[in-house]
Amino acid sequence: MLEASNNNELPPIPGKRYFTIGEVSELCGVKPHVLRYWEQEFSQLKPVKRRGNRRYYQRHDVVLIREIRGLLYEQGFTIGGARQQLGTTGDVKAATVTSSDQKDLVRELLKELEDLRTLLN
Secondary structure (H helix, E strand, O other): OOOOOOHHHOOOOOOOOOEOHHHHHHHHOOOHHHHHHHHHHOOOOOOEEEHHHEEEEOHHHHHHHHHHHHHHHHOOOOHHHHHHHHHHHHHHHHHHHHHHHHHHHHHHHHHHHHHHHHHHO
C-alpha cells in the first residue's frame, strides 16, 4: 500500500471506461472500505451500481477520489473540511476534468466501436 504522502507516486489512470472498487483502491492507494465510506460522506462521489450492487467507477470518480485523498491525507483536512473545500472549489475542478476528459472518452468509445465492427465483420 502506498504511503499517505505519496499522492504524486500514484499509478497513472488507465484509459478504461469503468473501474471496479479493487482497481480504484490500487489506483488511489485507499482501501475499499474507505471508498465505500467516502461515498456516504461526499455527495459528488456516486459510482454506477450494477447487478448485485457492484460498484463501477468512471474516470472522473477516480480523479475525485485522488483529490479527496490529497485533501484528507496530505493537506490534513477533516472530512467536513474536505467536503466544504470540494463544495467551493471541487465543482470548478470537476467541470474542468470532465471537459478535458471528454476527448479521451470519445476516443475510447470510438476505439470500442471500431473493435466491435471488426469483430462483427
